[in-house]
Amino acid sequence: TQLLEQSPQFLSIQEGENLTVYCNSSSVFSSLQWYRQEPGEGPVLLVTVVTGGEVKKLKRLTFQFGDARKDSSLHITAAQPGDTGLYLCAGELGGSNYKLTFGKGTLLTVNP
């Protein structure tokens, strides 16, 4: 059973289009993080959300944490080819073990 359901798994869009990636769970997370990963490299942190209902913006990227801290979304406005990559959500359940649970990832391709 996947603790964090991430969708869609694959997304191919044209430059200039908008898109949203979702991460959903039945568990409550103390924090949720979004990463972007290029082939052959480690994930790079984009944002961490910790408060229910929180919205964070990073240029054309908007991240939202659900009120109940069980779900999150990433919205990209006017996607560009440079946004191509694997986007991963990861949740921290809390406690002392700091173990991150990753979603399955969304492979985004933005075509020029």
Next chain:
Amino acid sequence: GAVVSQHPSWVICKSGTSVKIECRSLDFQATTMFWYRQFPKQSLMLMATSNEGSKATYEQGVEKDKFLINHASLTLSTLTVTSAHPEDSSFYICSAPPEGRHGYTFGSGTRLTVV
């Protein structure tokens, strides 16, 4: 910021041989290190958690005798893939959890190809 240096970045080995992957925390002490495995176009799957000075904790389904983890010091954790087979070919990534002011820090990954 905190940096985890992972080596090698890629390795090709013959079936039956062993390969060691190192992760070093360069400017902080990591009492814990997470080891992940990632197949192409898929997410990270946690394999095990290493703890300095004690035995590693393995996730369900991960063979501890095949994936030997050692965390001998506060700055070095190693993963050794023993008797490697082609199905062990994958991308292996380490990560140190937040300590102090640092968030999760990921290594740059090791691409293992077993031929």
